[in-house]
Amino acid sequence: xxxxxxxxxxxxxxxxxxxxxxxxxxxxxxxxxxxxxxxxxxxxxxxxxxxxxxxxxxxxxxxxxxxxxxxxxxxxxxxxxxxxxxxxxxxxxxxxxxxxxxxxxxxxxxxxxxxxxxxxxxxxxxxxxxxxxxxxxxxxxxxxxxxxxxxxxxxxxxxxxxxxxxxxxxxxxxxxxxxxxxxxxxxxxxxxxxxxxxxxxxxxxxxxxxxxxxxxxxxxxxxxxxxxxxxxxxxxxxxxxxxxxxxxxxxxxxxxxxxxxxxxxxxxxxxxxxxxxxxxxxxxxxxxxxxxxxxxxxxxxxxxxxxxxxxxxxxxx
Amino acid sequence: xxxxxxxxxxxxxxxxxxxxxxxxxxxxxxxxxxxxxxxxxxxxxxxxxxxxxxxxxxxxxxxxxxxxxxxxxxxxxxxxxxxxxxxxxxxxxxxxxxxxxxxxxxxxxxxxxxxxxxxxxxxxxxxxxxxxxxxxxxxxxxxxxxxxxxxxxxxxxxxxxxxxxxxxxxxxxxxxxxxxxxxxxxxxxxxxxxxxxxxxxxxxxxxxxxxxxxxxxxxxxxxxxxxxxxxxxxxxxxxxxxxxxxxxxxxxxxxxxxxxxxxxxxxxxxxxxxxxxxxxxxxxxxxxxxxxxxxxxxxxxxxxxxxxxxxxxxxxxxxxxxxxxxxxxxxxxxxxxxxxxxxxxxxxxxxxxxxxxxxxxxxxxxxxxxxxxxxxxxxxxxxxxxxxxxxxxxxxxxxxxxxxxxxxxxxxxxxxxxxxxxxxxxxxxxxxxxxxxxxxxxxxxxxxxxxxxxxxxxxxxxxxxxxxxxxxxxxxxxxxxxxxxxxxxxxxxxxx
Numbered sequence: 001x002x003x004x005x006x007x008x009x010x011x012x013x014x015x016x017x018x019x020x021x022x023x024x025x026x027x028x029x030x031x032x033x034x035x036x037x038x039x040x041x042x043x044x045x046x047x048x049x050x051x052x053x054x055x056x057x058x059x060x061x062x063x064x065x066x067x068x069x070x071x072x073x074x075x076x077x078x079x080x081x082x083x084x085x086x087x088x089x090x091x092x093x094x095x096x097x098x099x100x101x102x103x104x105x106x107x108x109x110x111x112x113x114x115x116x117x118x119x120x121x122x123x124x125x126x127x128x129x130x131x132x133x134x135x136x137x138x139x140x141x142x143x144x145x146x147x148x149x150x151x152x153x154x155x156x157x158x159x160x161x162x163x164x165x166x167x168x169x170x171x172x173x174x175x176x177x178x179x180x181x182x183x184x185x186x187x188x189x190x191x192x193x194x195x196x197x198x199x200x201x202x203x204x205x206x207x208x209x210x211x212x213x214x215x216x217x218x219x220x221x222x223x224x225x226x227x228x229x230x231x232x233x234x235x236x237x238x239x240x241x242x243x244x245x246x247x248x249x250x251x252x253x254x255x256x257x258x259x260x261x262x263x264x265x266x267x268x269x270x271x272x273x274x275x276x277x278x279x280x281x282x283x284x285x286x287x288x289x290x291x292x293x294x295x296x297x298x299x300x301x302x303x304x305x306x307x308x309x310x311x312x313x314x315x316x317x
Numbered sequence: 318x319x320x321x322x323x324x325x326x327x328x329x330x331x332x333x334x335x336x337x338x339x340x341x342x343x344x345x346x347x348x349x350x351x352x353x354x355x356x357x358x359x360x361x362x363x364x365x366x367x368x369x370x371x372x373x374x375x376x377x378x379x380x381x382x383x384x385x386x387x388x389x390x391x392x393x394x395x396x397x398x399x400x401x402x403x404x405x406x407x408x409x410x411x412x413x414x415x416x417x418x419x420x421x422x423x424x425x426x427x428x429x430x431x432x433x434x435x436x437x438x439x440x441x442x443x444x445x446x447x448x449x450x451x452x453x454x455x456x457x458x459x460x461x462x463x464x465x466x467x468x469x470x471x472x473x474x475x476x477x478x479x480x481x482x483x484x485x486x487x488x489x490x491x492x493x494x495x496x497x498x499x500x501x502x503x504x505x506x507x508x509x510x511x512x513x514x515x516x517x518x519x520x521x522x523x524x525x526x527x528x529x530x531x532x533x534x535x536x537x538x539x540x541x542x543x544x545x546x547x548x549x550x551x552x553x554x555x556x557x558x559x560x561x562x563x564x565x566x567x568x569x570x571x572x573x574x575x576x577x578x579x580x581x582x583x584x585x586x587x588x589x590x591x592x593x594x595x596x597x598x599x600x601x602x603x604x605x606x607x608x609x610x611x612x613x614x615x616x617x618x619x620x621x622x623x624x625x626x627x628x629x630x631x632x633x634x635x636x637x638x639x640x641x642x643x644x645x646x647x648x649x650x651x652x653x654x655x656x657x658x659x660x661x662x663x664x665x666x667x668x669x670x671x672x673x674x675x676x677x678x679x680x681x682x683x684x685x686x687x688x689x690x691x692x693x694x695x696x697x698x699x700x701x702x703x704x705x706x707x708x709x710x711x712x713x714x715x716x717x718x719x720x721x722x723x724x725x726x727x728x729x730x731x732x733x734x735x736x737x738x739x740x741x742x743x744x745x746x747x748x749x750x751x752x753x754x755x756x757x758x759x760x761x762x763x764x765x766x767x768x769x770x771x772x773x774x775x776x777x778x779x780x781x782x783x784x785x786x787x788x789x790x791x792x793x794x795x796x797x798x799x800x801x802x803x804x805x806x807x808x809x810x811x812x813x
Contacts, residue, residue: 194664197661
């Protein structure tokens with residue numbers, strides 16, 4: 001009984017934090033609540049949100065993906081390179097770079113699931129490799145000059161709604177669908193909760209892990225495409241440190257870092273909090289470095305809360 | 318008060334919620350003697366020695382060490398008073414040298430630096446005292462299991478242990494290593510060290526010990542002078558309980574003409590040449606002591622570990638289960654021994670647990686047919702009388718017996734025909750036990766076949782149609798229901 005009440009609180013608390021944060025920034029700065037600014041926030045968080053779906057899967061099985069940022073950078077550079085230097089059509093460039101992102105995710109999955117490397121090391125290595133690869137490919141300078149139609153993805157609107165927000169919404173919906181309606185979702189929770197019991201229930205644990213890292217790569221790639229379209233220029237450091245924000249969104253959204261517990265709906269709240277926090281701090285002229293300090297503390301609080309939950313949970317069992 | 322005793326346990330009892338692990342057990346250890354402690358699985362041997370080391374706090378009773386009385390021990394107290402335990406799992410650091418392990422936590426220092434030379438010299442002396450040759454510079458991980466054990470013993474003696482408790486010390490050793498371990502034991506004895514020796518290998522006990530204490534079901538049964546006793550007497554004392562518990566009756570539903578499972582010389586995972594047949598509608602019991610290789614056999618049948626040779630013939634066809642998935646799809650299920658770690662997914666709902674093995678069957682294009690999912694869960698909740706307010710309840714919140722039923726529900730949903738139960742009633746209260754037995758009866762009546770691994774002699778004899786006994790990875794015998802006999806089973810399990 002106590003357990004259910006605790007879970008209820010845990011489930012809803014994050015939305016309360018979001019509302020409080022929103023009111024606080026609204027009170028502190030009158031520019032914050034303008035329609036213009038709210039859409040800016042929504043556009044800004046869309047990339048986090050898209051990548052957060054893949055990261056949610058990864059963290060649900062008790063893993064971690066540090067390669068997200070460099071996959072984003074690589075996708076920026078590769079898609080730009082294909083369009084500008086090799087005259088690929090927009091569609092062909094997008095598909096090719098998404099395939100590449102998925103392939104890198106699969107490489108992570110292979111190392112973690114088949115070779116049994118610790119996820120933190122395997123994805124750290126790919127992060128470094130592809131960060132370097134992107135830099136080499138771009139020659140260290142931005143690539144730009146795309147077909148104007150490409151801008152639509154990151155800067156366009158459907159009615160009053162920005163296209164990236166629509167893409168994020170679809171991604172979240174797909175993520176929620178996979179988690180709640182398909183058996184893969186059941187497997188993710190099972191594997192995250194207890195790998196050996198999952199294996200003994202007939203789940204191909206290695207295949208599940210492999211797939212999840214591949215998906216995480218794919219969603220990072222999608223976030224990369226949106227970013228490229230927004231900035232309209234491929235920067236050789238476009239995604240640097242991106243995984244940090246994405247991990248914070250997910251953990252803030254109540255996905256347990258030890259695996260097995262979490263919901264997409266709360267990850268949406270976590271993502272919005274990071275968006276509001278970043279935007280609000282910019283409006284209040286908080287320096288980039290101070291923002292880093294604040295975000296780091298937020299991550300500690302989120303993980304700390306999760307660890308305390310786990311500790312009391314274990315004590316009960 | 319007798320001064321010749323270095324360690325006395327008086328009226329030790331230990332209660333856990335719902336279980337009395339030790340009932341008023343008393344024993345004495347004399348200076349320089351080897352006292353064997355024997356009993357079946359679950360007789361309370363481990364719990365008893367853990368009260369000496371401080372790992373278990375007795376509910377009542379006294380522990381007297383060299384005349385000093387304690388109501389309970391702590392690891393520090395035990396060490397200070399010269400009691401050391403050599404567990405089956407060694408407490409060594411494989412990446413450190415033998416000498417460093419000997420001084421673990423208490424190194425010889427030279428200023429702020431560790432004096433490796435001095436430690437190696439001391440280690441050499443300590444090993445020499447035991448008449449063993451170990452290079453103190455060698456990493457513990459590079460030593461054989463036998464030598465690692467010697468390092469543990471040397472460490473205990475170096476810390477002035479006067480009572481050495483050894484828990485199944487011969488289990489991981491080769492026969493040559495056992496011989497050298499015996500020599501060390503004799504040597505220690507001659508130096509006035511007392512040893513409490515726990516083993517289920519009765520031949521060792523007769524060779525090594527001076528006296529034997531027999532425990533059964535947490536109670537002290539008898540102390541014997543080794544040279545005046547006989548194997549038959551020991552076995553009778555270990556198993557000689559009244560068979561009181563009743564088991565639900567079941568009609569004979571064995572289809573002798575239909576062999577569901579046949580093993581031909583199955584070898585691997587510590588087992589050698591296991592061969593037997595299991596008929597449709599039969600409960601075949603697998604008896605033996607802990608470590609006899611029964612769980613290991615189950616793992617091979619279930620594909621959790623691959624066999625190295627031999628044939629598994631299931632429903633007339635040879636199968637090679639390489640993963641649990643393959644075994645499940647063939648129709649084999651395993652209800653594992655460690656329910657919480659290997660059986661139920663505690664953080665997942667009853668509904669999801671029951672459907673976990675069949676999601677691929679109730680889904681189209683990976684989308685779950687949620688109506689079917691709910692129906693399946695509810696039908697097994699009803700049929701198996703799973704007590705839960707809703708199938709959405711997390712399995713963690715269910716009692717042990719109900720968790721076990723959820724696991725069973727998962728396998729019935731998967732249409733399994735052979736269900737392997739590994740200690741199905743461990744940690745389950747009496748009422749729920751009876752329910753599990755009735756469920757097993759229902760299963761064979763429906764034509765399922767059961768392989769029942771149980772360390773509870775009564776349960777094994779009460780539920781099985783036939784019993785096969787394993788000892789140290791080999792089959793030592795087979796008993797038909799009419800010739801079930803505790804002494805006979807124990808004799809086969811002890812391989813004497």
